[in-house]
Amino acid sequence: MKFRWQRRHVGEALAKLLMFLSLGLVFASLVMILWTVLSKGLPALTWQMVSQAPKGGFYLGKEGGILNAILGSLYLAGGGTLLALLFSLPLALSLETYLGNSRWGNGVRLALDVLWGIPSIVYGAFGFTLMLALGMRASLLGGILVLALLELPIMTRAMDEVIRRMPRDLELAALALGSNKREVAVHVILRQMLPGIVTAILLAFGRGIGDAASVLFTAGYTDHLPTSLMRPAASLPLAVFFQLGTPFPEVQQRAYAAALILTIIVLVVSLSSRWLAARFGRFTVR
Amino acid sequence: MTDSSPALTRRQAQEKTTRRAVFVLSLLPLVLILFVTVALAARAWPILGQYSLWDLLGGIEWRPMRGQFGFLPFIAGTLWVTTVGVLLAVPPCLLTALYLSEYARPSVRAILKPVFDLLAALPSVVYGVWGVLVVVPFVGDVLRPFFHQHLGWIPLFASSQPTGYSILSGGIVLAVMIAPFIIAVTYEVLMTAPQDWRLGSLGLGATRWQTIRYVLFRHSLPGIIAGVVLGTSRAFGETMAVLMVVGNVPTLPTSIFDPAYPLPALIANNYGEMMSVPLYDAALLGAALLLLVIVLIFNIASTLVLQRVMGRRWV
Numbered sequence: 001m002k003f004r005w006q007r008r009h010v011g012e013a014l015a016k017l018l019m020f021l022s023l024g025l026v027f028a029s030l031v032m033i034l035w036t037v038l039s040k041g042l043p044a045l046t047w048q049m050v051s052q053a054p055k056g057g058f059y060l061g062k063e064g065g066i067l068n069a070i071l072g073s074l075y076l077a078g079g080g081t082l083l084a085l086l087f088s089l090p091l092a093l094s095l096e097t098y099l100g101n102s103r104w105g106n107g108v109r110l111a112l113d114v115l116w117g118i119p120s121i122v123y124g125a126f127g128f129t130l131m132l133a134l135g136m137r138a139s140l141l142g143g144i145l146v147l148a149l150l151e152l153p154i155m156t157r158a159m160d161e162v163i164r165r166m167p168r169d170l171e172l173a174a175l176a177l178g179s180n181k182r183e184v185a186v187h188v189i190l191r192q193m194l195p196g197i198v199t200a201i202l203l204a205f206g207r208g209i210g211d212a213a214s215v216l217f218t219a220g221y222t223d224h225l226p227t228s229l230m231r232p233a234a235s236l237p238l239a240v241f242f243q244l245g246t247p248f249p250e251v252q253q254r255a256y257a258a259a260l261i262l263t264i265i266v267l268v269v270s271l272s273s274r275w276l277a278a279r280f281g282r283f284t285v286r
Numbered sequence: 287m288t289d290s291s292p293a294l295t296r297r298q299a300q301e302k303t304t305r306r307a308v309f310v311l312s313l314l315p316l317v318l319i320l321f322v323t324v325a326l327a328a329r330a331w332p333i334l335g336q337y338s339l340w341d342l343l344g345g346i347e348w349r350p351m352r353g354q355f356g357f358l359p360f361i362a363g364t365l366w367v368t369t370v371g372v373l374l375a376v377p378p379c380l381l382t383a384l385y386l387s388e389y390a391r392p393s394v395r396a397i398l399k400p401v402f403d404l405l406a407a408l409p410s411v412v413y414g415v416w417g418v419l420v421v422v423p424f425v426g427d428v429l430r431p432f433f434h435q436h437l438g439w440i441p442l443f444a445s446s447q448p449t450g451y452s453i454l455s456g457g458i459v460l461a462v463m464i465a466p467f468i469i470a471v472t473y474e475v476l477m478t479a480p481q482d483w484r485l486g487s488l489g490l491g492a493t494r495w496q497t498i499r500y501v502l503f504r505h506s507l508p509g510i511i512a513g514v515v516l517g518t519s520r521a522f523g524e525t526m527a528v529l530m531v532v533g534n535v536p537t538l539p540t541s542i543f544d545p546a547y548p549l550p551a552l553i554a555n556n557y558g559e560m561m562s563v564p565l566y567d568a569a570l571l572g573a574a575l576l577l578l579v580i581v582l583i584f585n586i587a588s589t590l591v592l593q594r595v596m597g598r599r600w601v
Contacts (some may be wrong), residue, residue: 012493014353026465026469032416036415036416087314090308091315104312114585115518117519125571180301182304187455209409212411213525216554230415266407266409268403
């Protein structure tokens with residue numbers, strides 16, 4: 001459309017300008033965040049940092065690294081993801097096969113969405129009360145349980161959204177051949193939608209490993225490497241949080257390094273899920 | 287059909303068992319919601335027995351040692367930070383989503399979508415680190431003196447303290463955090479608008495912006511509002527990033543440069559020491575319950591609106 005000095009054309013140009021500005025703003029904040037983490041974290045990231053647990057005087061800026069937090073985070077998020085998977089995969093599959101678009105099925109989806117929206121600090125407080133009632137102390141197991149709770153709705157809804165995109169014909173063909181719904185779910189949907197399901201699992205893992213508020217009371221924090229389910233475990237987000245709060249620049253360095261490692265883990269998980277989806281998407285029927 | 291071959295009956299029985307198992311499993315989300323609510327309510331019960339709800343929600347004194355539990359500063363802090371964050375986030379997010387759905391070519395979209403997903407995937411402490419290192423100094427050294435000099439006579443922009451640990455910092459960090467979420471929901475809503483409407487409007491000679499204003503918004507406005515509400519409820523519960531930049535002083539703020547103390551920060555900061563003081567744990571779990579109830583109301587309402595607008599279920 002040719003530009004004329006009419007109100008509507010000026011409005012159009014103005015709207016377009018504002019859109020580009022907002023896009024630039026959102027983009028710039030992302031670049032700035034990544035740049036901050038990179039420029040602060042890279043100088044602080046040494047081999048000692050990722051290969052050692054904290055030693056004596058660590059919090060005064062002496063020897064040691066944050067291996068305890070790295071391992072702790074991987075255990076916590078890994079355990080939480082596995083536990084959540086145990087429930088969410090059957091739930092997502094049955095949402096498609098048995099419940100479908102029925103009233104009950106949509107009620108379950110609404111409940112999952114509401115669960116997804118519950119703040120992680122509330123999960124943390126809930127988990128802590130529960131552990132007190134059961135007589136448990138802050139431990140790796142407690143953290144895993146709460147993270148599983150946190151990840152369950154994310155994983156299930158992500159899987160559900162993926163499974164809905166499955167070609168309906170495949171399902172109907174399997175049903176027409178006489179298989180029952182459980183067989184359809186396990187032998188047809190699960191295989192066809194595996195890339196999407198893996199993406200959902202990785203998404204939930206990424207959320208779990210980055211969450212600090214829920215593990216604050218339930219997993220606790222320790223300088224030791226995690227060895228037992230009943231002992232407290234350190235985690236990367238909390239390592240960032242606690243070490244940034246100290247007045248010593250050397251300790252703050254470690255917070256930057258921990259933030260960088262956390263960011264790298266999350267980015268790798270996010271990118272690899274994308275790659276996996278593209279790679280294994282080839283083996284599915286379209 | 288009266289086929290009673292053993293294989294078939296066995297599989298029918300199997301199907302029946304699966305159906306029952308599925309029913310039990312599908313109760314899980316609802317049971318979890320109820321369980322979380324009831325557990326928190328049960329632990330918060332003692333304090334509701336001692337004080338009236340009005341005293342708790344309207345009280346401004348927070349001295350657990352003397353048995354004074356006024357939640358008002360924390361509720362006010364949460365409202366301030368959330369309001370500032372949402373006000374800052376909504377206009378750019380709306381425009382970005384509009385650009386993505388109405389203007390951008392598919393190739394541009396294919397590049398931008400993953401970028402926003404990336405922004406959504408970053409952990410909240412990383413936002414917090416960015417906030418402490420970039421936003422707080424910027425607010426403290428640049429914005430605060432500027433506003434103090436030129437607009438200091440407006441109470442909203444008055445500065446009472448020399449640092450950048452303030453509501454505005456918390457709001458900026460929150461705005462960036464909920465941006466990808468609001469963009470994603472708004473974009474999805476806009477994509478469900480019928481293509482014919484767009485083409486019809488453009489065919490009549492309307493500009494794209496006119497099409498957006500007079501045609502698209504008619505379809506999408508309820509969904510967009512619901513998306514913003516959903517983003518707001520995310521902002522309510524955000525703990526770590528806000529906690530790191532907002533100053534954590536329990537006062538009633540009057541300016542965006544005042545420090546504040548939001549509810550999630552209250553819970554996170556004091557949970558360790560609550561056991562020794564009577565009623566303290568009940569008060570903190572009451573705070574968690576309050577947060578939960580607000581978020582539940584926001585979430586259920588906006589999800590129902592979104593379900594209706596989009597004709598399908600969404601996040």
